[in-house]
Amino acid sequence: MNKLFKVNFIIICILLMVACSNESNNTKQKENSHEEQTSESSVENVTENESNQSKTSTDEKKEIKEVEEKPKMLTEEEMKRKIEEQSLKVISKDYIIQDEDYKTLYPDMLQVIIENNSGTDIKNAVIAYAAWDENGLPLKIQSDSPLDSGKYIPLANAEDINLIDGATYGEESGFSISENMDQIEEFEAIVVSYETFDDETWENELFDDFKRLYEGQRRKD
Template identity: 30%
Template sequence: MISTHTTEYKATALKDAEQLSTSTDYDKAISILNDALVILPNDSDVSAKKASYEKLNEEKKAVERKKKMEEFKNSQEVVAESAGIAIQSTEYKAQWPDMIQVIVRNTTEKTVKSMKVSMLGYDSNGYPVKIKRKYGSESFEFIRTAENINIISKGTFGKGNGWEVDESHGIKTVLAVVKEVDYYDGSKWTNPYYEYWLAENKEKPLH
């Protein structure tokens, strides 16, 4: 009797999970199979189905994440259009150290008062390096603020400006994104693309 009930329960669980999977509701399908594995802990059929749905679920979420990331990227109010190392002096770097320079564009109708920018550095082989300030600590993510920059609507900012780094920085490539912006009208914009950008790039080789 117990065996019959167990067989029926297993069949129902697999069927319900399969129906949920056809509508790509893998989270609920996996939940049903997790419950089944409490009663049937060594069942290879249930375990195999669960593993299959987990893989499909990961693929689904990766696609959703990529889509959301692109949406946020394309709707940024202030965009980091380029970033790199600006050389102030080839001989006297101790006095005039290299700078990280980021060119940004204000796509809004408002005027930018200040902004916070996140930067990541990479060596000549495309591997991440810690960025060290001229006087200060070092870290993979280099966050700096630009105050009173007055970027008008559709205007750009960054040429001739930058944040000084230690003379032995070893940086070949820089990636950057605007993290936060304060406008002159008192409003503030926090970039939703930032978290995706950081997870995609921080401490990972260039790709």
């Protein structure tokens, strides 16, 4: 009887030890699984953060590049300083009254003198104008053509001017305006483009600034 009891007791102890061992192993497996999941989650979070940082960095670089590539908007003073450095430029301007009474036959003119420092001879040129009245308000300039309704920035063609390097042009000519345009108090002008005898064309990159600053714009006090 005692032997049987001892045998049963030993068997029960063995079963309990096996059960405890299995439970311990299950617990360790769960802990290891949790650690692996946590590790994987951390790796995913790090990867996602790195991806977001990379995307943010790329977006910032793109914005900086767009700002750098965007043309600078010049002030009037900056534009005029740059014009002084150009190869063909307006060096003087004047409002010419040819006749006080017979303006239909002898219209007033917007006269500009241009100077050629391009190093080559110029065949044709295009000049743009802008004008204001005594109150500094913009005027639509009408040429002496009866069909012209006027523009804030009209263009005038100076054709076959045969302007050699170092010379000037415009002393004997001008942009003839309508006899009704007697309210011009001030005007500005710029060379828009020119063509050489080698069929090469130069276009003024400052013309866009000229239009932005002057077209339909009131003069600043």
